[in-house]
Amino acid sequence: MTNADTSHRIEIEPNLHRLRVIHGGITIADTRKGVTLKETGLPDVFYFPREDVNMTRLRRSDSASHCPYKGDAAYFHLLTEEDGPVVDAAWSYESPLPGAEAIKGCIAFYSSRVDRIDQTS
Template sequence: MRALLGTTVLAEAPESELIKIEGNWYFPPSSLNRERFVETDTQYHCPWKGDAQYWGVTDGGEVKPDVAWSYPTPYPTAFDRVGKDFSGYVAFGNEVEVVD
């Protein structure tokens, strides 16, 4: 599967390596096109997953803020709920299309 911002590939991995949480596909850290990502200061806390890290994405020389997020150190109890350790996996907002 691929995460696309326009024609730019942000992440790519087989579906078997992704995790679906609350309707969002989370891509493994190794699948990311890292040079496109810029850490932002946006803060968010999920009561069952923990603290999120948000990322902006560069597209045509412009940074689109908070397009992606991850949970670098989710609560261990969240692993039971999800069925797998998703530390550092990255999900994308509506601006990004996830395709087969």
């Protein structure tokens, strides 16, 4: 996807690997149907279909942000038994802009706020 800023690109492609998010020894997300979003100047981000995320571990927060390339993001706290919520550990684009539709409703996690995000065979 490109827009008026031709130097900024977003590419979204299916990820054929197994993707997992693990925090506190608990698997929060586990999929073979994820997508990888590659955006100019940023690290690659894995997006997980909601059906492969343990949504009982996430609680919608009041945080929001806007990206001129992807749209409006909603955030989620990760609920843990021992340490309480991990604030805004994940996000989702419920109605992404044209060109970013492949991430609609998927969940992504900040690698700095969870123990591990694994990509394996």
